[in-house]
Amino acid sequence: MLDYVLKGGDFDTAGEASSKIKRILQQIGVRSDVIRRIAISSYEAEMNVIIHAYSGVLRASIYPDRTELSVADEGPGIADIDLAMQEGYSTAPDHIREMGFGAGMGLPNMARCSDEFSINSVAGEGMKINILIRHS
Amino acid sequence: MKLADVQKILRAEVICGAEYLDGEVRSACGADLMSDVLVHSKEKTLLLTGLTNIQIIRTAEMGDLVGIVLVRGKRPGQDVIQMAESKGIPVMVTSLPMFESCGMLYNHGIKGCSELVTACES
Numbered sequence: 187m188l189d190y191v192l193k194g195g196d197f198d199t200a201g202e203a204s205s206k207i208k209r210i211l212q213q214i215g216v217r218s219d220v221i222r223r224i225a226i227s228s229y230e231a232e233m234n235v236i237i238h239a240y241s242g243v244l245r246a247s248i249y250p251d252r253t254e255l256s257v258a259d260e261g262p263g264i265a266d267i268d269l270a271m272q273e274g275y276s277t278a279p280d281h282i283r284e285m286g287f288g289a290g291m292g293l294p295n296m297a298r299c300s301d302e303f304s305i306n307s308v309a310g311e312g313m314k315i316n317i318l319i320r321h322s
Numbered sequence: 323m324k325l326a327d328v329q330k331i332l333r334a335e336v337i338c339g340a341e342y343l344d345g346e347v348r349s350a351c352g353a354d355l356m357s358d359v360l361v362h363s364k365e366k367t368l369l370l371t372g373l374t375n376i377q378i379i380r381t382a383e384m385g386d387l388v389g390i391v392l393v394r395g396k397r398p399g400q401d402v403i404q405m406a407e408s409k410g411i412p413v414m415v416t417s418l419p420m421f422e423s424c425g426m427l428y429n430h431g432i433k434g435c436s437e438l439v440t441a442c443e444s
Contacts, residue, residue, distance in 0.1 A: 222386050283355075289355040292357055
């Protein structure tokens with residue numbers, strides 16, 4: 187089990203945790219197309235915290251047959267999850283979009299790459315995302 | 323097609339990763355929104371973009387992209403070059419704009435990501 191602490195607004199190291207997770211999965215010989223799905227989900231989840239939250243923790247639990255990612259953050263949370271899951275819906279400000287993010291594709295993209303996906307949020311407090319991806 | 327062919331077609335300058343120019347390009351994606359790239363690209367996709375920040379390297383790393391072409395003559399900063407080198411991701415710069423770069427590669431037979439999906443599924 188690997189825990190990575192994420193800090194909101196820290197764009198310089200954004201993606202570093204996902205990069206480490208990807209390397210470990212490569213070392214243990216997980217199929218490359220599966221690694222790609224895990225890495226994309228993890229990266230989107232990481233960017234989500236960096237863009238929207240004050241702080242968060244990304245936890246990767248790697249088992250022989252599956253990888254589970256959980257991301258819990260402290261931040262504004264999401265008032266309307268159905269709306270946030272719609273492709274193209276985003277509350278990211280312009281300076282985030284200028285960096286190539288905030289397209290409103292992050293949450294749907296995580297769901298698309300996952301075998302199991304759940305999201306819980308209390309508006310004003312934060313959110314938690316659970317992702318499961320099977321290795322075969 | 324190989325990355326070396328892309329370099330010739332776009333008259334691009336290789337910024338880093340010259341040792342990877344024999345890498346095979348299966349498809350290409352022109353975008354400035356990295357989430358869109360992660361949604362639509364496949365492995366061995368070439369990314370054409372006008373962005374020059376560090377997230378283009380992360381996106382290429384996570385999405386197993388084959389390389390990055392920066393369009394409109396945009397040059398990356400030293401931090402971006404260093405990260406591309408450490409991740410083994412080739413980066414080139416062309417003075418051509420996005421539309422023309424994509425059009426020239428398409429004319430030379432590089433498929434878009436949607437066509438690649440159709441081809442795989444059929």
